[in-house]
Amino acid sequence: MSLMRKTQNYFVFLLRCGRIAFQGDWRYYAWMGVLTVFCLLGLNAYVRQFVHGLVVTGMSDQVSWGVYISNFTFMVGVAAAAAMLVIPVYIYDNKELHDLVIFGELLAVAAIIMCLAFVTVDLGRPDRFWHLIPGIGQFNFPGSMLSWDVIVLNGYLLLNVHICGYLLYTRYSGARPGPWFYIPFVFIAIFWAISIHTVTAFLYVGLGGRPYWNSSIVGPRFIASAFTAGPALIILALQVIRRVTDYRISDRALLTLRNIVQVSMLINVFLLANEIFKEFYARTAHVASSEYLYFGLHGFHALVPWIWSAIAFNLVAMVILVLPLSKSLRYLNFACILSIVGIWIEKGMGLVVPGFIPSPLGEIVEYSPSMNETLVCLGIWAFGLLCYTLMLRMAIPILQGRLTRDGGLTATPVAAPAAAH
Amino acid sequence: MPTDTPPPAAPAPALSRRSFLRNSAVLASGIAAVAASLAPLRELTDITSMEQFLQKHYKELTPADMEQVLARITRDVEKQYQVRPHVADYKPMDGVEFVYCLNLTRCIGCRKCVHACVAENNQSRSPEIQYIRVLKMPHGSLDMEKGDHNYSPASVPEKGFFYMPVQCQQCKNPACVKVCPVKATWQEADGITVIDYDWCIGCRYCEAACPYFARRFNWTKPSIPKDRLNPNMSYLGNRPRRQGVMEKCHFCIQRTRQGRYPACLEVCPAGARKFGNVLDPNSEVAHILRTKRVFIQLKEEVGTSPRFFYYFDV
Structure with missing residues (x-):
């Protein structure tokens, strides 16, 4: 096939994907409409922040990072969790999850897009983003952990975009994927997934002046909590996909993921116990942040109800997950929701904010997100969901063999779909 | 594309007058919604030029x-x-390493240094940015958690307390410089850690890294009354900053690199502040570091090695 022809085919592919994104039933339009409204509300709030500065947030010189960086941290974990689908399939040859891997990888793509958005809205001078581009700007590599994060996040995005794009396009073309074009990248992506969350943990761990973060358990806790919340989110997402499309997803696949969430949650709670013991048994001067978080300090206790809810959620989720009870999807879903919310609080309010309280000079200034800040966050969440929905809208007909190069878009598969990747 | 049959749920895209009108209406309301969300841009006053x-x-x-x-x-x-204004780019002088020494026995907590600094360095007045924070500490302890940041008695000093001003410690191993992703902050040859306000992206990683709460962010557009502007300015020092960038104490670069004392030192009524070139054995600071029995580098355990020393009259 000539290069001309190949290019033409690829553009037809993109065009067809673009077109299908605007087609769906009323539920699809309603869902996308609601997400768009939230995106625009978020955009409006962000533009207001762009004009007036970060003064419209709840942050201060004392607590200089807030929900933006919290959400960023949480979403890096969700992105990394795609590895928890890849590892069973490609290393342990798990058949149940085989056809579902791509949903995890697409979720990783959406999560990384959200991460990049959360970091961007946190910048005081977003117009100077090009100072961060290696080669053009002044990239402080390897000195700054933030420059490592730029590399690993964008690298992870490219890896997953390549893997998903390649597999979907070959399926669309009716060709067999060439293993050399994606298997090496799949294995690189497994290690890369661990690295994105480790590097993000090191952003905090590397700060010697913040004893609450400067602790070697932060990295392992990040990984454990990510591998709990991420697959929990995938369990819920898969059931939504199963409900609103005719894509077949077996209960056994969901229960395989349950095993992962179960073990990760046990490790997560164990590591938390380690941290709490170290802080409160020794009671050195460094206990101040933990004391503020769990019990309040000098009459300030804004985070106390949050962290105890998070701990309660995590513990209840852990018990449900360990019991055979959670083999029933209803209980499993309940445990997943508890895990996601619990870990979101723990990573956000529980990790980022108390690192700043008390300040290095012992001052206590509390933080709570402003309305504008919350709207920006909701906007980015809506945008992430919008991206994920769009990607699924394009991917599912391709995977079902209903969108092919030769047949275009049809109501039923034109031919039995070739064995998947 | 004749083979492209849409799924049964979606209506066939026939180009009738009705669907054309409907699509146009959808498109128009979409554009209107985006325009409405971008509306706050009309209030943008500080526009970045191409230069x-x-x-x-x-x-x-x-x-x-x-x-x-x-x-x-x-x-x-x-x-x-x-x-x-007179704006210059003062360079470090050869054979000079600046060091600050602060006598905790003498400081009376009057905060004159705080305000002299604001006046000299063109900090925003609303909201006010201050580089120096004075802690009122109970007698006998250096535990800063016991410090009071907001003391306001009728007169100072108060019995049973001492006062500890903290500003940028101009570290030899600055945590803030290491973490900056774009090299917008660095240590100069004379030991002063500076910021290129035109290069900073405002990520505030340095603010999180600093163990001394020395860095400040411009959360909004700084405002300085016209008659309060100090017209003697330097590029890396006290020229006015823009919204969204970091700033901090730079040992009054526009004064000290011209052989003058920092503003905080000049205004101190107690003589608690000493500043000079530590490489000059005849300087006051070299003398203090040579002869004082005890001096303190704040948070020595974090390994930043400050060029700011606290000492006592003992």
Whole structure:
């Protein structure tokens, strides 16, 4: 096939994907409409922040990072969790999850897009983003952990975009994927997934002046909590996909993921116990942040109800997950929701904010997100969901063999779909 | 594409008048919604010029580039404040390493240094940015968690307390410099850690890294009354900053690199502040570090090695 022809085919592919994104039933339009409204509300709030500065947030010189960086941290974990689908399939040859891997990888793509958005809205001078581009700007590599994060996040995005794009396009073309074009990248992506969350943990761990973060358990806790919340989110997402499309997803696949969430949650709670013991048994001067978080300090206790809810959620989720009870999807879903919310609080309010309280000079200034800040966050969440929905809208007909190069878009598969990747 | 049959749920895209009108209406309301969400942009006053947008990092500016940049800053300041400033790029002097010594026995907690600093360095007055924080500490302890940041008695000093001013410690191993992703902050040859306000992206990683709460962020557009502007300015020092960038104490670069004392030292009524070139054995600071029995580098355990020393009359 000539290069001309190949290019033409690829553009037809993109065009067809673009077109299908605007087609769906009323539920699809309603869902996308609601997400768009939230995106625009978020955009409006962000533009207001762009004009007036970060003064419209709840942050201060004392607590200089807030929900933006919290959400960023949480979403890096969700992105990394795609590895928890890849590892069973490609290393342990798990058949149940085989056809579902791509949903995890697409979720990783959406999560990384959200991460990049959360970091961007946190910048005081977003117009100077090009100072961060290696080669053009002044990239402080390897000195700054933030420059490592730029590399690993964008690298992870490219890896997953390549893997998903390649597999979907070959399926669309009716060709067999060439293993050399994606298997090496799949294995690189497994290690890369661990690295994105480790590097993000090191952003905090590397700060010697913040004893609450400067602790070697932060990295392992990040990984454990990510591998709990991420697959929990995938369990819920898969059931939504199963409900609103005719894509077949077996209960056994969901229960395989349950095993992962179960073990990760046990490790997560164990590591938390380690941290709490170290802080409160020794009671050195460094206990101040933990004391503020769990019990309040000098009459300030804004985070106390949050962290105890998070701990309660995590513990209840852990018990449900360990019991055979959670083999029933209803209980499993309940445990997943508890895990996601619990870990979101723990990573956000529980990790980022108390690192700043008390300040290095012992001052206590509390933080709570402003309305504008919350709207920006909701906007980015809506945008992430919008991206994920769009990607699924394009991917599912391709995977079902209903969108092919030769047949275009049809109501039923034109031919039995070739064995998947 | 004749083979492209849409799924049964979606209506066939026939180009009738009705669907054309409907699509146009959808498109128009979409554009209107986006325009409405972008509406706050109309309030944008501080617009970045192409020249500012493309300006290179401080260390990549040639002398000719710097001349242009200084001329641009002069123009901008004159336009905004109707005051003609003198803006220069003072370089470190050879054989000089600046060190600050602060006598905790003498400090009376009057905060004159705090305000002299604000006046000298063109910090925003609303909201007010201060580089120096004075802690009122109970007798006998250096535990800063016991410090009071907001003391306001009728007169100072108060019995049973001592006062500890904290500002940028100009560390030899600055945590803030290491973490900056774009090298917008660095240590100069004379030991002063500076910020290129035109290069900083405002990520505030340095603010999180600093163990001394020395860095400040411009959360909104700084505002300085025109008659309060100090027209003697330097590029890496006290020229006016823009919204969204970091700033901090720079040992009054526009004074000290011209052989003058920092503003906080000059105003101190108690003689608690000493400043000078530690490489000159005859300087006051060299003498203090040589002869005092005890001096303290704050948070020595974090390994930053400050050039700011606290000492006592013992």
